[in-house]
Amino acid sequence: MIAVIIDDEADARKNLSLILEEFCEDVTVTGEASSALEGVKLIQSTNPNVVFLDIEMPNGTGFDLLDCIDSSRINVIFVTAYNEYAVKAFQYSAVDYLLKPIDIELLKQSISKIRTNSEEERGFQKNQLQAMMNVYENNHQKIAIPTIHGFDFVQINDIIRIEADRSYVKLILAGEKKMTVSRNLKDFENVLPQSIFFRTHKSHLINVNRILKYLKSDGGKVEMEDGYLVDVSRSKREKFSQFIRKV
Known part of the structure; x- marks a missing residue:
């Protein structure tokens, strides 16, 4: 240890x-x-x-x-x-x-x-992560989100962005819905399709299909559909610019 x-x-x-x-x-x-x-x-x-x-x-x-x-x-x-x-x-x-x-x-x-x-x-998180991956592999439209009662099933394209918040993450969904999950951002980054989700910052994973604007001023920010401005870290700006050109 x-x-x-x-x-x-x-x-x-x-x-x-x-x-x-x-x-x-x-x-x-x-x-x-x-x-x-x-x-x-x-x-x-x-x-x-x-x-x-x-x-x-x-x-x-x-x-x-x-x-x-x-x-x-x-x-x-x-x-x-x-x-x-x-x-x-x-x-x-x-x-x-x-x-x-x-x-x-x-x-x-x-x-x-x-x-x-x-x-x-370790055992609990391994089981939860495996369940998340199983749902995605069997149905590329949805992902299983662990809750205290079991799992909620969320349409992948309904996810606007995911924000890290200490020991939790917040899922910001279409329709002004939100979920708080006791997982880390890396778990979602590993499970969600890399063709549409991009880690812009240590605290944010975004759905590029839900971007409204990319503002290169102020160091680089992305305006998402919920109106939130997400920072693009300096180390990710070039890769992000290349990524969104392919979408």
């Missing part, structure tokens, strides 16, 4: 690293950061399974960090000296909220929770 520690106090980072090394042998700390900005870069470069995250840091809080990344596949354990942020932490889908000084038994319980959740989640 790959872990990183993000805390502005060097002694706190060192102490937690030593505790993990001694009491959680399957956890390997591959990096540390002392600020939210450094933490974002560290997470993007290491793709850890778990992030031990302080809250109050210079130039940005732990919550600011989570707002800058796709945390849907990262287990976050807050480690802080402040107890007043607990409710907000769990709103960010934190695995746990540990107060300093660290209670070793509580830390071990947090790691155990991640192990259990990871095994169950």
Whole structure:
């Protein structure tokens, strides 16, 4: 299990690293950061399974960090000296909220929770993704969207765009309909037909049949049928221009 520690106090980072090394042998700390900005870069470069995250840091809080990344596949354990942020932490889908000084038994319980959740989640997500793919392979007109009750079947061309939102995605559909799904954007990118769906940005997958305008000003934006302006990232602009010429 790959872990990183993000805390502005060097002694706190060192102490937690030593505790993990001694009491959680399957956890390997591959990096540390002392600020939210450094933490974002560290997470993007290491793709850890778990992030031990302080809250109050210079130039940005732990919550600011989570707002800058796709945390849907990262287990976050807050480690802080402040107890007043607990409710907000769990709103960010934190695995746990540990107060300093660290209670070793509580830390071990947090790691155990991640192990259990990871095994169950892998099996559950594999089954959901397979169901999505089976429906598409058998009927290229529809896709199965997992819900808490089962699956909703959506016409593929009714999907205007899909937007990442932390650990969820929002499907924006024709007829002013919306769905929120506990999946990540990559899952939909893998299942939906690449001939009409394009990833314009880390947070957006769009149906090119539902584009109204492509605006090259302001760095490149796409106006979709719902009126939303989707950014086209700098790295995708040339490929996107080539893509829409073929449609």
